[in-house]
Amino acid sequence: MNRRNFLQKSAFTAAGIGLTPLFGGSYQSVFGQTAPSNKVKVALIGCRSMGWSNLNTFLDYPEVECVALCDIDDEWLNKRAGDVEKKSGKKAPKLYKDWRKVIDNKDVDAVIIGTPDHWHCLPLIYACQAGKDVYVEKPLANTIEECDLMVKAARKYNRIAQVGQWQRSDPHWDESASYLRAGNIGRIRTVKVWAYQDGKPTLPVIADEPVPAGVDYDMWLGPAPKRPFNMYRFHYNFRFFWDYAGGLMSDWGVHLLDYALEGMGAPLPTHTFSGGGKFAYPNDAMETPDTLMATYAYDDFNIIWDHACGINHGPFDKKEGLAFYGENGTLVLTRAGWEVIPVVAGKEARMEAVPFKKGEGKGLYNHVGNFLSCIKSRNLPAGDIEIGARVAKMSHFANISSRLKREVRWNEATRSFINDNEANQLAKAHYRAPWTLPVL
Numbered sequence: 224m225n226r227r228n229f230l231q232k233s234a235f236t237a238a239g240i241g242l243t244p245l246f247g248g249s250y251q252s253v254f255g256q257t258a259p260s261n262k263v264k265v266a267l268i269g270c271r272s273m274g275w276s277n278l279n280t281f282l283d284y285p286e287v288e289c290v291a292l293c294d295i296d297d298e299w300l301n302k303r304a305g306d307v308e309k310k311s312g313k314k315a316p317k318l319y320k321d322w323r324k325v326i327d328n329k330d331v332d333a334v335i336i337g338t339p340d341h342w343h344c345l346p347l348i349y350a351c352q353a354g355k356d357v358y359v360e361k362p363l364a365n366t367i368e369e370c371d372l373m374v375k376a377a378r379k380y381n382r383i384a385q386v387g388q389w390q391r392s393d394p395h396w397d398e399s400a401s402y403l404r405a406g407n408i409g410r411i412r413t414v415k416v417w418a419y420q421d422g423k424p425t426l427p428v429i430a431d432e433p434v435p436a437g438v439d440y441d442m443w444l445g446p447a448p449k450r451p452f453n454m455y456r457f458h459y460n461f462r463f464f465w466d467y468a469g470g471l472m473s474d475w476g477v478h479l480l481d482y483a484l485e486g487m488g489a490p491l492p493t494h495t496f497s498g499g500g501k502f503a504y505p506n507d508a509m510e511t512p513d514t515l516m517a518t519y520a521y522d523d524f525n526i527i528w529d530h531a532c533g534i535n536h537g538p539f540d541k542k543e544g545l546a547f548y549g550e551n552g553t554l555v556l557t558r559a560g561w562e563v564i565p566v567v568a569g570k571e572a573r574m575e576a577v578p579f580k581k582g583e584g585k586g587l588y589n590h591v592g593n594f595l596s597c598i599k600s601r602n603l604p605a606g607d608i609e610i611g612a613r614v615a616k617m618s619h620f621a622n623i624s625s626r627l628k629r630e631v632r633w634n635e636a637t638r639s640f641i642n643d644n645e646a647n648q649l650a651k652a653h654y655r656a657p658w659t660l661p662v663l
């Protein structure tokens with residue numbers, strides 16, 4: 224497709240699709256339209272950790288230019304401005320503390336969202352509505368309701384939305400899934416998926432403190448309930464508090480369970496039973512379970528999730544991974560690569576071993592490249608938002624089941640749990656005013 228056809232195909236204006244501009248101005252920015260040099264002009268919202276890893280990788284591609292950065296914390300905003308300047312050799316991008324200004328910036332073609340989970344939904348929806356493509360971190364959102372709405376927005380506004388599940392672009396994951404689906408290890412009855420993270424230590428209870436200088440804490444909380452500032456709920460540690468995230472279950476679960484579904488060719492489960500709690504650190508500050516085991520029951524196999532903070536020795540002595548147990552052999556898959564260990568019955572191996580096949584280790588680089596190429600082709604990306612929504616919902620099922628201490632049954636057609644008001648409440652986003660979920 225030449226540049227002119229591409230622009231005709233992908234460009235639209237706010238008026239053209241009947242939108243009311245959200246934060247002022249009218250929107251015309253899509254890739255190439257505002258970029259005579261044909262550069263993809265990106266902005267990053269949420270700069271500290273993974274957001275920066277993403278942007279740093281985007282900047283490895285010569286067609287990318289960073290035109291804006293946004294963070295509620297001056298320290299990280301300024302630090303990343305310096306990092307971008309150093310890496311690109313160009314003057315610092317525009318700096319914002321309010322992400323709505325990024326949406327208003329017509330120079331921005333694509334937005335990278337690296338904020339905590341409770342802050343993925345609104346920036347994505349409004350970026351889509353403004354005609355920008357989005358690379359959003361995983362898990363897609365902190366509630367099931369938000370996940371569904373985000374998919375709706377991406378589709379309605381015809382945007383490319385790539386979720387940061389970069390295993391989707393690391394070839395050995397798909398290679399092992401294809402191998403499984405070809406039936407090579409025989410009928411599979413159990414898939415074990417685990418994250419044993421000795422690097423997740425206890426989180427001591429510390430007193431609330433004044434908000435640090437340069438931090439817009441109200442904007443960090445956003446739609447989450449108002450509460451005093453506490454360093455151990457803030458950067459990075461937000462993961463362990465329900466208002467902002469879902470603990471190890473959704474943090475690591477979405478990366479790995481995605482490939483349990485892929486390897487089995489399975490849809491979203493209907494029946495989930497999960498048990499977990501603060502077994503390791505009963506008195507520390509974390510709210511989410513440090514130990515949890517979930518069973519997703521299908522008609523003729525189970526997927527089992529198992530996580531533990533603070534210890535290692537997961538199955539096969541690997542910190543994280545999947546094991547597909549077939550009649551003839553077990554396929555073990557991790558970020559490092561995959562192998563098949565034959566079942567030996569008596570003295571006879573039921574199949575040939577597949578020696579360890581090392582992965583390329585370029586998942587993030589490839590994933591960003593895939594997003595950039597989809598911005599041009601308008602094809603669905605490798606980690607399309609629907610893939611991200613499916614596995615985020617799956618991990619929320621386990622958290623909801625463990626919080627309610629009972630099985631939950633999901634009906635995808637009605638987007639609700641069957642006969643379970645409490646579970647349905649936990650599936651919903653309860654936003655603090657003035658933030659509201661848009662009606663699409």
Ligand SMILES: NC(=O)c1ccc[n+]([C@@H]2O[C@H](COP(=O)([O-])OP(=O)(O)OC[C@H]3O[C@@H](n4cnc5c(N)ncnc54)[C@H](O)[C@@H]3O)[C@@H](O)[C@H]2O)c1
Nearest residue numbers: 269270271272273294295337338340360361387443458459
């Ligand atoms: N794909 C991966 O491999 C991977 C790895 C780590 C983290 N993540 C995901 O990335 C996300 C961020 O995690 P992290 O570890 O980088 O967190 P972090 O706390 O280190 O960084 C989050 C940044 O977002 C900023 N922020 C918060 N609210 C904001 C707002 N309203 N506007 C602008 N900036 C805001 C914070 O100030 C901070 O700089 C999470 O969803 C996490 O699950 C993904």
